[in-house]
Amino acid sequence: VFAQRMYDGSGRQVGRVAGERYYDGSGHQIGRVEGERIYDGSGRQLGRIEGERVYNASGSQIGRIDGERLYSASGTQMGRIDGERLYDGSGRQIGRADGLRRMQMIVYFYFFI
Numbered sequence: 001v002f003a004q005r006m007y008d009g010s011g012r013q014v015g016r017v018a019g020e021r022y023y024d025g026s027g028h029q030i031g032r033v034e035g036e037r038i039y040d041g042s043g044r045q046l047g048r049i050e051g052e053r054v055y056n057a058s059g060s061q062i063g064r065i066d067g068e069r070l071y072s073a074s075g076t077q078m079g080r081i082d083g084e085r086l087y088d089g090s091g092r093q094i095g096r097a098d099g100l101r102r103m104q105m106i107v108y109f110y111f112f113i
Contacts, residue, residue, distance in 0.1 A: 004016060004017045004018075004097065004098060004099035004100040004101075004104065005017075005097070005098040005099070005100075006095060006096075006097055006098075006100060006105075006108055007095060007096045007097075007098070008094065008095055008113075009092065009093045009094045009095060009096075011096070012025070013025050014095070014113070015030065015108070015112065017100055017104050020032050020033045020034065022107070022108070022112060028041065029041045030112060031046065031107075031111065031112060033107060036048045036049055036050055038107055038111050044057070045057045046111050047062065047110070047111060049065075049103070049106065049107070049110075052064055052065045052066060053065075054106075054110050060073070061073045062110065063078065063110055065106060068080050068081045068082065070106065070109055070110070076089065077089050078109075079094070079109055081102060081105055081106070081109075084096055084097045084098065084099075084100070084105075085097075086105060086108075086109055086113075094113065095108065095109075095113060
């Protein structure tokens with residue numbers, strides 16, 4: 001199965017995605033996505049993404065997506081996506097995707113990095 005890969009800012013592979021399952025750099029499953037809901041490797045719900053809003057497991061909004069920009073619940077820009085690259089709020093590259101879809105990168109940003 002072809003798996004898309006996620007790298008940290010220094011180019012080290014930190015994970016991969018195969019279908020809707022997320023794995024760490026060692027190949028252990030760290031999560032999965034079912035519809036809008038995100039679960040950890042043990043099956044506990046971590047949160048959900050509804051449209052442009054990101055929620056934690058308790059239902060509190062923890063973020064917002066506006067195009068390529070990623071915000072905290074308080075409205076501070078936490079990061080952005082530029083092509084296959086992820087940046088933190090100060091503009092420092094914190095990740096790079098190889099073949100991941102935009103939503104997969106967003107899930108990584110909010111729940112697995």
